[in-house]
Amino acid sequence: MEKIIKLSCPYCRTETQWQNNPSRPFCSERCRMIDLGRWDNEEYAVAGEKVREPADDPDETSFP
């Protein structure tokens, strides 16, 4: 038998499942549509690398 995949709705985090769910992976059509709107509205950005400042703490390795 097919394993039931449980997941949380990507929008509202309600517990839902993949199987027998026409709005999968969302819990509802509402959540799916909101998500689509957010893609269209360019609201999904993957946070980029934070450029690291070079560690310069002279106190760490030198002694006055």
Add this chain to the structure above:
Amino acid sequence: MTEESNYSGDSIQVLEGLEAVRKRPAMYIGSTSTQGLHHLVYEVIDNSIDESLAGYCDEILVNIHEDNSITVEDNGRGIPVEIIEKYQKSAAEVVMTILHAGGKFDDKGEGAYKVSGGLHGVGVSVVNALSSHLELEIRRAGKIYRQRYNKGVPEAPLEEYGSTIKRGTKITFWPDSAVFETVNFNFETLSQRFREMAFLNAGVRIKITDERSDKFYEFMYEGGIRSFVEYLNRAKSPLHPAPIYFHGKKENAEIEIAIQYNDGFDEKVFSFANNINTHEGGTHLSGFKAALTRTMNTYATANNLLKNVKIAISGDDLREGIAAVISIKIPDPQFEGQTKTKLGNSEIKGHVEALMNDQLAMFLEENPQVAKKILEKGIEAARAREAARKARDLTRRKGALEGLSLPGKLADCQEKDPALCEIYLVEGDSAGGSAKQGRDRRYQAILPLKGKILNVEKARFDKLLTSNEIKTLITAMGAGIGKDDFNIAKLRYHRIIIMTDADVDGSHIRTLLLTFFFRQMPEIIERGHLYIAQPPLYKVKRGKKELYLKDDDTLLDYLLDTGTEGVALEMDNGRKIVRGKQIIPMLRYIIDYNMHFDKIVNRGIPAQILSIFLRGKIRNGFADQPTLEPLVEQLRQIEPMARFDLMDDPDRIIVRLGNLHARIDRQTVEILSTHEYKLLTQAYRQVEDICADHPVVISVEGKQEQEVNNRQDLLDAILSRAKKGQYIQRYKGLGEMNPDQLWETTMNAEKRILLQVAIEDAVRADEIFTVLMGDQVEPRREFIEMNALNVVNLDV
């Protein structure tokens, strides 16, 4: 309410007889189904609630007996027993036998009850008429009275039969099975209604017992409707701990409102008028809604919370995740609507609105943190509503998204059968160019996509797919979007291959694409149409031999393999000889150790000092000591060449060793308790013996070549041997590959390795994506670099 005498025989008015009730029961109690049956109980209990509203009753007992008869008993004043002149009957009998009789119908305005449940206004006489038997017991003024009825007709006048110190009314009735379709009471239905009544009438205790099944509930809520909203939120996380509560009186109307938001999206607003659930709402509800919308918006504007919000916050937005109860009590409720559950008194809207405007505004001023949370939620709801509207627009743009006009950026293939077609989603124009030239145009299509870079804050750049890219993608797929329009049968390619650079940017674009497919076109993943290409990261050239390696790990494997070919190591002064591939695990231990070592050094311990710690097998435990003196003792023994001084500050050790001047403090010592340090000590155990006492002699093909004195030199010697005569190129991006190379390594169906995306992988990727969208930077980095996507390996 000081005088009990008000509620006496005089205040009873008689309106009508009971004949009609048995003829047309549905006219009085709605129906003769289960609903009508339960209605009988509500009529009886309403009288008790009236007593409690008037302040004379605080406990009501309801018993469902085995024969489906019901007893309702209260500790109120007891129905009056005086003889009413007009009828020459006791007041109690009048109440029990004449329709619309009861204290509440005294329209002089000075009657026993200013406000009453008046549920359906028909009174307990209807219950009597529709019961095969009814027994009435009244305890009043120290005496007990009783009377029995059959189908509403008394067997005898009210009789006095004893004395008591208690007071109250007790009615037991047997619903007439000739009238009702069923006489089977439902315990849960009754309980639900009683719970509601207990909420609406703070302090009243209602106990219900089902003798048929021994079930029992007791309802009593000191908090009244405050407890009600907490109950409505019982399975949710409230946004603020205590419900917001207002009450007050406007003219004749007593108004009570309780509100508590939760983190969900449902709107649960219940309105009541004189304890009746006004399912259809009415003027009190309209007043509530208008005040909520207006006051919240006024507050938000005044406090500059809407400055970045381009859309208005509507009432609907402000009621997402709200649990609220509005309860009003008025002398003359008018019920309208299909089920007579809509309050019609027009003046009430203004009363509720005025009270709530005042008190909510005050609450928000006094509780700015709660106000902010609620408004943030409302703003979020407004944004969500706007997003959904945009999405609907997108899905309705029929034609444009269905491949009628293919995007200009798409280099399509010649083949038309989707089962044979592939599309490569390629990041960037230059890679797209190589891919277009390198592909087999008969069946491979190329769609270059560019991730837009967003400068969010200094030194951080976020990546996103533009709205245009999304539309291009949907169009190229040809299957539409949205519940009604998406049609997998129209998908133009049965292999959709994401091909991005092997760097962090590439993995960001890949994550975005994967997430989009997963959320908006899950069928594509379900049917196994989505793949990830594996372009190489390195090209290694030795003489005429060319080799492509997909990542750092495979490059290292390759270097260790070639570097140890024909090599033998003499260790421990020749006592131990390790040859060829046997050397590899040892080298891996060194690499592993270096990695852990560097990690700790990065956290601020000078390498020399860390080495001393490792050599001395110093473990944690020093952090708990009052001073670092015990550590100093130990360090002096391990490294006599160095000077360790505990200066004036017992938490700071000064170390001098050769040119090194360093400091060990509490923070340094705390690193010793970390998991990373534990891993380092484990790795150290594997390598500490290498080159410890004797140099290692490296020989190649039996010839001694080199002697090394430490681990690092050993590793370097092997790696530089491996690199000798090789040309190693690291591809910074797909664009650096020429079309032939890209074809050869990544696109040629006979040689390439594709990873097929499975649902489980996508579920995980989506969770990662959710983390990536958040502000937590650390988990994000780990996710994306370690296991951004574990996909099933599949040779295609």
